[in-house]
Amino acid sequence: MKVFFSHASEDKPLVEQVFLRVQNRFPEIKGWLDKYEILGGDELIDTVHAGIESSDKFLIFLSPNSIDKPWVRTELRKALSDEITGIKPEFIIPIKVGHISQFPPFLESKFYIDIENKTEEEWLQDIYSAITRQKKATDTPADNLSVSIHLASDEPKAAMVVFEPQFWAEPIGFKIKTSKKIVNHIWQYREFKGMQQVSISELKSDFEYGVQILNHNIKPKVPFVLGVVFEETGDPKSFITEITPWNGEGGEQSMRFISFNQ
Known part of the structure; x- marks a missing residue:
């Protein structure tokens, strides 16, 4: 042609x-x-x-x-x-x-x-x-869930894993594995405000941290964050070896009243 x-x-x-x-x-x-x-x-x-x-x-x-x-x-x-x-x-x-x-x-x-x-x-x-004059092939569906790792702004030994849906809601249930010992951890979800009762499964170990929150979903533009602080110095982002969805299996289940910042 x-x-x-x-x-x-x-x-x-x-x-x-x-x-x-x-x-x-x-x-x-x-x-x-x-x-x-x-x-x-x-x-x-x-x-x-x-x-x-x-x-x-x-x-x-x-x-x-x-x-x-x-x-x-x-x-x-x-x-x-x-x-x-x-x-x-x-x-x-x-x-x-x-x-x-x-x-x-x-x-x-x-x-x-x-x-x-x-x-x-x-x-x-x-x-x-x-x-x-051939119709374009359909694209491979994009992943709805975007996952990224960031350095914490106030702690040089911490890494923050950010989960954010692109198009529709996703269940809250994620786990990270690390190559270095975890000495502290945190989760954040800015959709929660004020005093709330939350049903949660949480997995804590030296090399794993996971959180599942029942009956709640993360929504587009409202990310969910898992943060970990390591014992060793270095690049904390490189210490995270695996990030996966998690169904709460093996975690500690509890019902908590948590006060969130407005």
Whole structure:
């Protein structure tokens, strides 16, 4: 499959990188880029028109540089003619580069690929799908629960493990294992305020700490935190070897009245 890359000369460094990455990732796609196609002595208009006519798709890079360029408009008129007359349906693929206040006529209703707001993997897949007219594969579901480890702000020997859902609630039940001896531990959940009765399972050992709170879930943007203080100095984050969900098995169960800060 052959693809024409239409662009302003000011955008050539970016367009050439897109051109090279598309061809490298998808060998079945053969790109047409003026830098590699036009030779000294060629008739420019004839060579470019021949390139457009021989192409299966027309990628136009729309930017503040290209939007009013006469040469880009000439290429676009030729491509529009082929698409509007039905010679090449779905021929033109707009790719947006930078801020554009108004799209050229006849392209306003087209869905464009905004390359600046996507990762390389994302825009490569979008361009490939647009060229081949193949629907994009569905993504692998993302983990709902985000887990991260941070240093404590007021204790150099402490590490704080933060659990935060991204989309929906998750049960509170987590356990961490460590390679160094734990001398103190804490859990925090800022959803709790004032005096509350909490049904809890807690696991405490020299190298493990776990907390399960029954009938409560953590919610998006309201993290749950397990903190541990180690006996040894060093990087406390590196002392945490495993983080897992925990169902309370083997822990000490209790019903507690706890006063939480407002």
